[in-house]
Amino acid sequence: MIGTGSIGRRLTLLLAGVAALLSVLSWWMVTGLAREAAERTQDNVLAASATTIAETLRSEQGEVRLELPYSAFSMLGAIGEDRVFYQVMAGDKLLTGYDDLPALSDTPAPGQIAFDTGEFSGEAVRMASVSRLVLAGTQPIPVKVTVAQTRNGVGTISEDLSRLAALLSVAFFVIAVVLSAIAARTSLRPLNEIAAAVSRRGPSDLRPLHRNAPTELAPLMSSLNRLMERLGQSIRRSEDFIAEAAHRVRTPLATVRAQAEIALRSVEDESEKQRLRQIIRAVDESSRSAGQLLDHATVTYRADDLARVPVDLSELAKQTAGGLEPTASMKDIRLRLFTVYAQVAGDPVLLENALRNVLDNAIKYSPEETDVTLRITTSGTEARIAVSDEGPGLGEGPAQALTERFRRGSNTQGIVGSGLGLTIAEDVLSAHGGRLELKSAEGGTGACVALVLPLS
Known part of the structure; x- marks a missing residue:
């Protein structure tokens, strides 16, 4: 019989392929969520820093005054060793900060926070901007506070989380492969038990096979039982045929031999006697061959179930x-x-x-x-x-x-x-x-x- 591969190996490889696909998918999802979470954390910290600076704005002698709070920049250091830039504009006048810091594409409404990504000093930066109206004298002056931070820390955090997700995905894949092999072996155990039960039987044991098996194996067991029933009937017919054939052959040969011996005693011609002796010899050979063929068939049958x-x-x-x-x-x-x-x-x-x-x-x-x-x-x-x-x-x-x-x-x-x-x-x-x-x-x-x- 030509083998076409192991079912257990195929099932294990199939489950391993599914596990590999799920591992890659989970790594991709975790990496994306980690980057999104890191960016959202940076946005929140930038918004809190800009808001803190905006809350320290005050009017003094008709002018807008600002004292930069230390806490506004210390919270940005929690993300990583990134550079921080800021800009505070009162109308068109720069109060403090970097005058060349790029402006946001959308100017935030008073009391609102806007975010944007740009480039400053050759590095990509994330910016948060908040605007506020400060009453200076008799007129309110719009003040815009912009805080920017480089994105190296976010990238580092994302890479660390991505690396951790990759390790977890590999571990998940290895565990899934082991569990797949165990599941494949467990699933095929009823089939192996049926095969073992059949192999333990002698050639003459053709009783129906009764075992508790999954529903999927019921057609196989039914077909196997029908095959054994047909095989038993065929063996019984063969035994009956051999016995009947031996009897049918021996009886006429014995009759022919007896008649030949009677004729041998009654004839006088020597050539006729020689022919009759040859007939008797041929009958003896045929009778012996028939008997030994029956013996050989009996030996072959009994040797299989010794x-x-x-x-x-x-x-x-x-x-x-x-x-x-x-x-x-x-x-x-x-x-x-x-x-x-x-x-x-x-x-x-x-x-x-x-x-x-x-x-x-x-x-x-x-x-x-x-x-x-x-x-x-x-x-x-x-x-x-x-x-x-x-x-x-x-x-x-x-x-x-x-x-x-x-x-x-x-x-x-x-x-x-x-x-x-x-x-x-x-x-x-x-x-x-x-x-x-x-x-x-x-x-x-x-x-x-x-x-x-x-x-x-």
Whole structure:
């Protein structure tokens, strides 16, 4: 299956992208609010300073008099180390201050405060201006007080707050990414639990899956349950088909063989007898192949859902050898058993099937009036069932290649076989964590096949 990336990673990246966007947006908003707050603070301080100066204006002997209060300029120092400029105009006459201080674009009405931004002495300044009517003699004289301050302090405060906002935004982003990863993992936990519940099941466990899951996963669970139901039905049909096919094949073949043997006894012509013998041989090969194909299918099915029960190998060897005793007696072959107690954990049906195929091969390939030896030994954590015969051996080529399906040795001509016996044994041992060892006897006469299994 080709992977298309992790859902959790995608979800985390998506949430991280949202967090990054929110972090940038929050930094931009905080920076803007900080600058606006600093500028508003400067405006308030400038307005308070100009108002304080305006309140000290008085009339004396028909002239406007002014004493600059210290507090009017000390409050401006709270903003930062900025330069301060001022100008007090009584009508068109400069009372005090900088005569070249730029005028505001809008002249404030009496009692009102106006603000403006300009440039003075090569620096940007913020100005606040307030006007007032002062009665000097018999006529009121309009007096305008203007206070200006450079903007370096406001910029410094804005930069400090912007830097702080950036640090907070980065911290927010990091925390958001961590929480996004946790949220993605938590959100996907029900899906992982469902996958774990399915993976823990054996191949034959096709019961419906019942778990508490979010609503979004309900269609997946429903589809999975329907799939398992269809798969169970398919497996049952396959098992029934295999069993029925084996029965359907074996029964007609047995009938054909019986009729061929009857015909063999009744004909006199030697060529006819030879043809009948070939028919009987072909029937035997077909019947054996059908039986071993069924055995192989059974092994494949049971190996996927392996039973683990204590199995006494010595008792298993005695039962298997007893079942094949009539076949060995027909060739005057003596079965010799040397067993010790050895217990393994496994499926007794599969282990009996593997041993029976190995022992049947030894009997089938051995000459008449010879011995087939079955010996059980233990070494460390392993048990070994070695089956030795006095037949033609394993032939030329690598011995392990004989475990391939339908693969037979080069010296098996004239002997009925399907090439599945060692394949079945190899599959059974692999399912039990064991191995099959093949070797020819010294001198090329005889073979030794060993079934090695871990002791329980």
